[in-house]
Structures are given as structure tokens and as C-alpha cells.
Amino acid sequence: MKDTKSKKAAAADAKAQKKAEKEKAIEKKLAAKKDKEMKKQKKDKKKNAADPNQPKRPATAFFVFLEEYRKTFKDKHPNIKGVAAVGKAGGDAWKRLTEEEKKPYHDKAAQKKADYEKTLTEYKKKQEEDAKNEKENGKDDDEEMQSEEEEEEDDE
DNA sequence: GACGTGATTGTTGCC
């Protein structure tokens, strides 16, 4: 009797686990979808207010690894061209790496991060200076802007 | 021709 009971319990557990996994996968998919939608909206905004001089985020250790992995993946699977497949395979391979194997990638990422911080500091400094200059010249510019706007209105 | 999509993990930056 105990056996059937424990078997039932085990089956129920397995079922519950499967359900949880399924729900997790669905959740992940939804999150990805949401992420993409948000990205799209952000991109629209970016078109208006993007600053091309702003330093880009540094590559993480995973991205450093992925860069290398893409090359080997291409060699192994020259017929697979989509980036999605490489990303998936790369993520899988990354998880299988030991901490020791990941170390050189973390080192490279740390270097990139240091570079990024340096560039970012310079960028922020420049922005502050620009803001100061704008404030100082603001009055003159206002007058110029006004006349420019009037000209634009005339064009329409 | 220009632009969006897909798929991944780690890190950043904001609230």
C-alpha cells in the first residue's frame, strides 16, 4: 500500500514539476516578448533623442565568449546562418564551461569595463561643459532660435 | 534600401 501511495505522490510531484517548468517557459517567453516590445518603443524614442557620442555598454564575459564562439560555430555549421541559433548554442556552451574556463573571458570583460568607465567619465565631463556653455550663451541663442523658428514657419 | 526580428547571459542604471 505504501508503495502505491508513494508512487502516486511521486507521479503527482513529477506532474507538478512538469507544470511548473511549462509555466516557467511560458513566463520566459512572455518576458522576452515584452522585452522586445519595450525595445521597439525605446527605439522609436531613441530616434528623437539619441546621442551618437554616448559610449556603448561594454561586452559582458558572456558576450566576449560569444564573439569567439560564433567563429567556431560558423566553422562547424556553415549552413546555419541565423544569429538566434548561435545565441542559443552559445548560451548552452557557456553554461557548460567551468569557472576556470570562464576566467579569461571575465578578465577581458573587466578590461572592457574599465575602458567604458573611462570613456563614460570623459563623456559626462564633456556634457557638463556643453551644458555650461549653453547656459552662458543661452540668451543670445534664444534670440537666434526665435528668428529661426519664424523662418521655419514661413517655409510652411 | 532601410529597418525589424530572433536568441542568448551578464551588467548597468534607475526607481
Add this chain to the structure above:
DNA sequence: GGCAACAATCACGTC
């Protein structure tokens, strides 16, 4: 602290 956004990649599809 938690969570959203973003970093690279490029063939392919859509408009």
C-alpha cells in the same frame, strides 16, 4: 534590492 534595458551578431523578411 529588484527589475528593465542593453550590449554583439547578421541573414532574412517586410514595407
